Amino acid sequence: MTENNKVHESILVGKLLSLTAYAATSSMDKFSGWMLAGAGAALTLVLSNIDTVSSFVPLSDIKLGVILFLVALALGVMQRWFTTSILAGSMVSDKAEELGRNAPEEFDYNHVLLEMEKAILYPQKWLVQYQYNKVIAGDFAAPGRMQALLSQIQMYIVVIQTGFIVASLVVLVSGLNT
Numbered sequence: 386m387t388e389n390n391k392v393h394e395s396i397l398v399g400k401l402l403s404l405t406a407y408a409a410t411s412s413m414d415k416f417s418g419w420m421l422a423g424a425g426a427a428l429t430l431v432l433s434n435i436d437t438v439s440s441f442v443p444l445s446d447i448k449l450g451v452i453l454f455l456v457a458l459a460l461g462v463m464q465r466w467f468t469t470s471i472l473a474g475s476m477v478s479d480k481a482e483e484l485g486r487n488a489p490e491e492f493d494y495n496h497v498l499l500e501m502e503k504a505i506l507y508p509q510k511w512l513v514q515y516q517y518n519k520v521i522a523g524d525f526a527a528p529g530r531m532q533a534l535l536s537q538i539q540m541y542i543v544v545i546q547t548g549f550i551v552a553s554l555v556v557l558v559s560g561l562n563t
Contacts, residue, residue, distance in 0.1 A: 392525060399529030400478070406529070406536035407475040413536075413543045414468040421461045424550045428454055431557065446560030453553035460546035467539035470509065474532050495521055 428451060431438050439447065485494075498517040505513045512531060519527030 392523070395523075395525040396482075399526035400482075402526065402529030402533040403475045403478050406471050406532035409536045410468050410471040410539055413539055414465065417461050417464055417543050417546060420547060420550055421458060424454055424457070424553060427554065441562055442557055442560040443562075446556050450553045450557040450560075453549050453556060457546045457549035457553065460542055460549065464539050464542040464546065467535050467542065470512070471532050471535050471539070474528060478528055478532075 431442075431447060432451070435444075435447070485492075488494075498521065502510065502513055502517060512535075516528045516531050
């Protein structure tokens with residue numbers, strides 16, 4: 386049996402990668418959200434009491450801390466885009482497998498994929514086109530590999546985001562005049 390004939394194995398690999406990406410991305414998204422909420426609450430407290438706090442922390446440090454937090458917030462939005470892509474891809478993958486099992490033999494999967502692609506906007510459309518082309522060519526693990534790749538990129542974004550949040554808080558704390 387050639388590598389191209391291992392359809393069931395390819396589907397299994399794609400499914401396992403998709404499930405792994407789903408679990409990892411859900412966890413990272415929650416961590417990112419709580420981290421942003423906590424740091425945002427701390428900065429809100431600082432900013433709402435700026436007259437008092439500015440006697441202990443220079444305004445330049447407060448400003449830098451807020452800027453670093455805003456970068457972390459932008460990274461949070463970016464990682465959320467990855468979360469949405471990964472979770473949607475996993476859910477669609479599950480449903481497509483279920484519907485595919487019940488489809489008639491003469492069902493035109495290529496037509497379905499092309500019609501779905503029409504509803505997707507760029508830059509997501511590039512990812513979808515890449516995955517659809519792979520699936521049409523018989524590489525049924527491609528969507529799972531893409532989700533795993535996106536999940537790993539998301540992890541790096543969350544790590545960088547964490548660095549900016551920590552830096553934001555370090556700037557505020559190190560600026561304390563005690």
